Amino acid sequence: MASFQPFNFETQIPQELLISQIMQIHATISKLESLRPSKQVNTLLTHLVKLCTLPSSIDIEALPQEVKKMRESLIPICGKAEGLLELEFSSFISLTPNPMKNLTLFPYYGNYVKLANYEYKILKENGVANAKKVAFVGSGPMPLSSIILATHHMESTQFDNFDIDEKANEVASKIVDSDKALEKRMKFVTQDVMEVKERLGHYDCIFLAALVGISRCEKVKILGHIRKYMKEGGVLLVRSAKGSRAFLYPIVEEDDMVNFEVLTIFHPTDDVINSVVLLRKPNA
Incomplete structure (x- = not known):
């Protein structure tokens, strides 16, 4: 699996580095057979979310066409993975004795x-x-x-x-x-x-x-x-x-x-x- 660099939340991440890291994650995640929660899917998505919340001055409209295309493919992949994560946790929590008290188990x-x-x-x-x-x-x-x-x-x-x-x-x-x-x-x-x-x-x-x-x-x-x-x-x-x-x-x-x-x-x-x-x- 691809290795990723840790980042400092205080400083802005350079745009080229941000895009190359996101493209790396996209390349890995789009080859997976399943997006169901697993160690690999969770690690990739957690890293992606961290990357995307780092301070950056990126302008989506100004990105090269290939990066825009990658983004169009990444959003539905993330959406599907998010839905499967929610379904798994919701199904599990609904079977616990007090589901409303256990909502905090959901990672986000x-x-x-x-x-x-x-x-x-x-x-x-x-x-x-x-x-x-x-x-x-x-x-x-x-x-x-x-x-x-x-x-x-x-x-x-x-x-x-x-x-x-x-x-x-x-x-x-x-x-x-x-x-x-x-x-x-x-x-x-x-x-x-x-x-x-x-x-x-x-x-x-x-x-x-x-x-x-x-x-x-x-x-x-x-x-x-x-x-x-x-x-x-x-x-x-x-x-x-x-x-x-x-x-x-x-x-x-x-x-x-x-x-x-x-x-x-x-x-x-x-x-x-x-x-x-x-x-x-x-x-x-």
Whole structure:
């Protein structure tokens, strides 16, 4: 397996070094037979995440074509590996005596707590802290964002989690069903968001997970669809990425947010990966 250099978080990593390390990881990981959690997959992904959160001034748009192509291939690989990691932990945690107490076993739990803190702060600053109904699109097998927001921040809000994958919703709902109070406020819906129409108008706030719509074209279609059916004055919180973090997740550009009012764009500088974009559908 490829060997990697340790880096210092304080200084900026040179762009050439960052790209060569990421390309090395991509070359190794794309040859693997399976992306299921294993020592090799976990080591590669952990190193990739560390690399992508180092201070860097990289501009994705200015990269050579071959690096852009590699990035387009890397994002779905990371997404698949992330989904398999979540599924494995969620399935295991759902079988423990108190699943809600064991969520901290998930390796990136602390990261989700920080992201939820940022997102709630942004919602609060924009007057959406007391949303009655929230939709989370792309909640996955381990719906930590919804759970943390519902139990630590939005304690009387109704949450509907949408995911296209029935198995993901099945294991996720097992965890939530173990907490009777939360179960009353949280539902799971197996549906492609592009098929959800009038129902989108019921929510004060909609969250769009980073990996819903991996290509720019898909993302723009999804944003347009949600905008069409969401309520006037309602907000849409979109997860994006900036700089080297964009090797892990798609970027949502300002040009993609047509006919929305942009309320906030927040780019983290700690180990949180996702940027947060808060949009409002203007009143007609």
